Amino acid sequence: MMASSSAPPIASVWLILSLFMALGSVSPQAEARAFFVFGDSLVDNGNNNYLLTTARADSPPYGIDFPTHQPTGRFSNGLNIPDIISQRIGSEPTLPYLSPELTGQKLLVGANFASAGIGILNDTGVQFVNIIHMPLQLEYFRRYQQRLSALVGVQKAKQVVNQALVLITLGGNDFVNNYYLVPFSARSRQFSIPDYIPFLISEYRKILQTLYKYGARRVLVTGTGPLGCVPAELAMRSRNGECSAELQRAAALFNPQLVQMLNGLNNELGSDVFIGANTMGMQNDFINNPRAFGFVTSKIACCGQGPYNGIGLCTGASNLCPNRDLYAFWDPFHPSEKANRLIVETLMTGSTKYMYPMNLSTIMALDSKIGSSL
Ligand SMILES: *[C@@H]1O[C@H](CO)[C@@H](O)[C@H](O)[C@H]1NC(C)=O
Numbered sequence: 001m002m003a004s005s006s007a008p009p010i011a012s013v014w015l016i017l018s019l020f021m022a023l024g025s026v027s028p029q030a031e032a033r034a035f036f037v038f039g040d041s042l043v044d045n046g047n048n049n050y051l052l053t054t055a056r057a058d059s060p061p062y063g064i065d066f067p068t069h070q071p072t073g074r075f076s077n078g079l080n081i082p083d084i085i086s087q088r089i090g091s092e093p094t095l096p097y098l099s100p101e102l103t104g105q106k107l108l109v110g111a112n113f114a115s116a117g118i119g120i121l122n123d124t125g126v127q128f129v130n131i132i133h134m135p136l137q138l139e140y141f142r143r144y145q146q147r148l149s150a151l152v153g154v155q156k157a158k159q160v161v162n163q164a165l166v167l168i169t170l171g172g173n174d175f176v177n178n179y180y181l182v183p184f185s186a187r188s189r190q191f192s193i194p195d196y197i198p199f200l201i202s203e204y205r206k207i208l209q210t211l212y213k214y215g216a217r218r219v220l221v222t223g224t225g226p227l228g229c230v231p232a233e234l235a236m237r238s239r240n241g242e243c244s245a246e247l248q249r250a251a252a253l254f255n256p257q258l259v260q261m262l263n264g265l266n267n268e269l270g271s272d273v274f275i276g277a278n279t280m281g282m283q284n285d286f287i288n289n290p291r292a293f294g295f296v297t298s299k300i301a302c303c304g305q306g307p308y309n310g311i312g313l314c315t316g317a318s319n320l321c322p323n324r325d326l327y328a329f330w331d332p333f334h335p336s337e338k339a340n341r342l343i344v345e346t347l348m349t350g351s352t353k354y355m356y357p358m359n360l361s362t363i364m365a366l367d368s369k370i371g372s373s374l
């Protein structure tokens with residue numbers, strides 16, 4: 001009796017112990033997946049704060065609606081697109097790669113390599129002097145992985161990167177801060193727009209292949225926004241508020257060719273690694289019908305000066321609107337937090353009119369099935 005009744009407790013202690021051990025090894029899986037961000041000012045979380053460059057957003061009123069109400073380097077009144085994606089995947093915001101806080105366990109959250117002013121091409125944004133062009137963002141990704149490997153081991157680091165979500169936002173600056181920056185720019189003398197775009201796409205393709213080589217397996221690739229409709233272009237090129245036809249035409253040529261290139265890469269890889277997002281379509285919706293989205297205007301920036309508040313930079317001396325949620329554009333180039341939320345909502349749940357081949361919530365459901373079957 002004693003012997004037979006003492007046996008089960010030992011077995012259950014063992015069972016409980018193994019359950020604990022199983023839980024211990026499962027809990028890292030239950031953490032949010034890592035998130036890596038590459039690209040330009042639309043997605044920079046503050047890398048340029050650490051650089052000697054004029055492309056920066058580290059003084060008020062930038063950050064006025066951020067939780068701390070302080071400028072952080074984000075080109076937004078509050079959160080930007082990667083911050084809102086981080087929220088959606090249940091994660092902390094990505095730290096800038098150059099932040100001294102990016103050490104230890106924080107490395108597991110991911111990292112943000114983006115740098116305001118850069119483009120697909122190395123010669124885009126050269127006027128900002130000291131910014132992190134794509135080849136260096138990719139090199140930093142490699143160095144980040146060495147640091148992660150030192151923390152968790154090579155195998156685990158590889159798994160974190162393979163299972164991560166990646167966002168890359170590029171291309172707008174190759175038009176506004178390169179081709180169209182000045183009349184008779186070097187690139188505009190070299191290429192007509194119908195020839196420039198395939199050149200950009202072929203360079204972008206190489207960047208995405210390098211991301212894949214470095215372990216990225218789920219990459220959200222956004223197209224350019226409606227370049228001709230931003231307050232800066234309205235101020236420079238518009239007579240009565242109509243969008244710049246030339247810049248809109250360029251964006252309308254670029255975006256479908258980008259999707260076609262992503263399809264080609266996915267076919268080659270035999271997997272939906274690259275997810276295209278029609279950010280121009282999303283933003284055109286609220287540019288064409290701002291009131292339907294709760295905006296009073298999609299033409300005038302909240303912060304700026306001159307026509308449409310579109311001239312120069314947003315600074316402490318600029319006009320500043322009292323309610324940022326009523327404006328589609330925060331500054332002459334960048335959407336407000338409210339607009340960023342609408343964009344991320346469409347990334348998550350948008351139909352195939354906006355997301356190719358599928359939206360992010362579908363991807364995340366797929367990936368969690370794969371993750372749990374591993
Ligand atoms: C951009 O720079 C990188 C590294 O400096 C170089 O490998 C690459 O060929 C350059 N791209 C172009 C299109 O010149």
Ligand SMILES: *[C@@H]1O[C@H](CO)[C@@H](O)[C@H](O)[C@H]1NC(C)=O
Pocket residue numbers: 348349350351352358359361362
């Ligand atoms: C997200 O994508 C899935 C699959 O394409 C689709 O079934 C779903 O309707 C999409 N969500 C919305 C809100 O359209």
